[in-house]
Amino acid sequence: MSDPRPRPVPNGPEIETISALDSALASGSPLHGLRLQDLDLTGHEADLLGRADVEGMVVLGGRLPPALEGHLRAHHALIFPTDPHAPVNPYRATLYQPHELYAGLDERGYEQTPDAEAYHWSRDAALHHDAFVTLLRAIHDDSITDALGEFIDGRPVVGVMGGHALERGTTGYAVAARLGHALAAAGLLVATGGGPGAMEAANLGAFCPDPTRLDDALERLAVVPSFRPDIAPWARLALQIHDEVMEAGRARAVTSVGIPTWFYGHEPPNVFCDGIGKYFSNAIREDGLLARCTAGLVVLEGAAGTVQEVFQAATRLYYAPEGTAVPPLVLVGSEHWRERVPIWAGLQALARGRGMETALHLVDDITEVPGLLVG
Incomplete structure (x- = not known):
């Protein structure tokens, strides 16, 4: 009788840019264990739907069409969600630039910039003991450390x-x-x-x-x-x-x-x-x-x-x-x-x-x- 559980697969390299993903797809190498960080996969739906060698792939945030998400989950890839209401991206692959944190400063004032909203988002989570936001904060900080x-x-x-x-x-x-x-x-x-x-x-x-x-x-x-x-x-x-x-x-x-x-x-x-x-x-x-x-x-x-x-x-x-x-x-x-x-x-x-x-x-x-x- 076959074992339905997914087999352990070795960790693959981190893929942080679309060009790196294109290279990985063009190489013909198996996609087992790849770590895709903060990528918009909308334009790669056709490339990935035809691949069954995605067991152990980890998708960290980014954008994922529903059909592709279903395909990856069915083949034992791991999909880490984000919070669409979060003022910052927990899975970002690079450091911030000043205009990112101060976006909207001229139009709406400081209190509605991502920088101010991130502070309030964090404080609200602490007050309400929001475990999901606390987890996303930890993932964000680890992403920043890596970047x-x-x-x-x-x-x-x-x-x-x-x-x-x-x-x-x-x-x-x-x-x-x-x-x-x-x-x-x-x-x-x-x-x-x-x-x-x-x-x-x-x-x-x-x-x-x-x-x-x-x-x-x-x-x-x-x-x-x-x-x-x-x-x-x-x-x-x-x-x-x-x-x-x-x-x-x-x-x-x-x-x-x-x-x-x-x-x-x-x-x-x-x-x-x-x-x-x-x-x-x-x-x-x-x-x-x-x-x-x-x-x-x-x-x-x-x-x-x-x-x-x-x-x-x-x-x-x-x-x-x-x-x-x-x-x-x-x-x-x-x-x-x-x-x-x-x-x-x-x-x-x-x-x-x-x-x-x-x-x-x-x-x-x-x-x-x-x-x-x-x-």
Whole structure:
């Protein structure tokens, strides 16, 4: 008597583009175990309806005609549904671009952009204990993690941390922007928490390859110094400058990435990034950001959130296996970190006698920073 249960099949490659799917179909190889992520299969209905070798195929979101969905299910493919009411795509294969998150800003205001709606969708699910939305959030964050790895693709990454309250037009904002510019000029990919304040400034500096254009951007952004009380004019001005930089330097290198979170609904994402990896889970976002800072971490002046990131990074350095190289941790602003938020002494005490000791640096001049990092 035959066993009606589907047989285990090995995992196949991930297919994230229609061109990759076309190549797989043209190769004549079996389709067992393929992972199709966020694809519109409407134009491939005829190609796939004639194939019975789809056992173990996994279809993650995308668009699927009813007849093709029935055929795949009948041949033991796995179909993962999405929620048509979700403001974001849980199965996306790439990082966000600024205009995606701020779509509709001019017509409807910030509260009806995908960015704001994603926050409310997430919070509503938490309040009502919606297991399906919670699952989709987790799938979304895993998709972002995968996309972030592909985006970074082995580049040396330097993290820049700092407070979200730092206003445009201030000396501190300009310092953070010039730091980001210097780090990108040194060949590093600048990664921040993707929010406003010091994070926006560092992303802006890295994003602008031309110092003259950076000076112009700093002057123009000062007209709208904060995202409070209204996010719309803050974001609208930044998007205009973003588009001008992109138009002027179409062949510019990828220099900047933001990794924000919807956990802090009051912090909108900044737009000066070549890619935005926005997460629902702040814990996953924080850990992933710090883990990717292979060239080191630079910490500008900040408060509670910045201090949390410092000690998360310090924990990694403290427990690094003996004899392994550890990335530098550079704090900028000796008065701030010695007096106003006096964590420097604690970091030194933790580092004493460990490999972490040589990784700690406290500076006042940002021109010292690039030379302290791993190239």
